Amino acid sequence: MQVTTVGIDLAKHVFQVHGITRDGQVVFNRAIRRAQLMQFFTNLEPCLIGMEACGSSHYWARELSKLGHDVRLIPANYVKPYVKRGKSD
Numbered sequence: 875m876q877v878t879t880v881g882i883d884l885a886k887h888v889f890q891v892h893g894i895t896r897d898g899q900v901v902f903n904r905a906i907r908r909a910q911l912m913q914f915f916t917n918l919e920p921c922l923i924g925m926e927a928c929g930s931s932h933y934w935a936r937e938l939s940k941l942g943h944d945v946r947l948i949p950a951n952y953v954k955p956y957v958k959r960g961k962s963d
Contacts, residue, residue: 877901877918880943882925884934893921915941922946926953 876895883890887908893901906914911934915923920942925931927947935945 878921880918880921880923882923882934884925884928884931893918912937912941915943918943920944924948926950 877893878896879894881892883892888905889908889911890903891906891911891914892903895901915938921944923938923943923945925934925945925947927949931947935947938945
């Protein structure tokens, strides 16, 4: 299955990565440590990556763009409607 879109929830040590195909089928949904993130995306075909704009997101956007991925940063007030739990994301 070809992953076309990836969402990343950035955190301090472990990032949640969720990948889907063009028709919306989930390919993976896993937790990845900070040290393993670049290796994971090096092995992935270039795709669209979305993440919430925060302090470290600009760094990760630059690094992932160097690998050929199309990175989009989403402002926090646009991410809030998609939060499913009572977390303060």
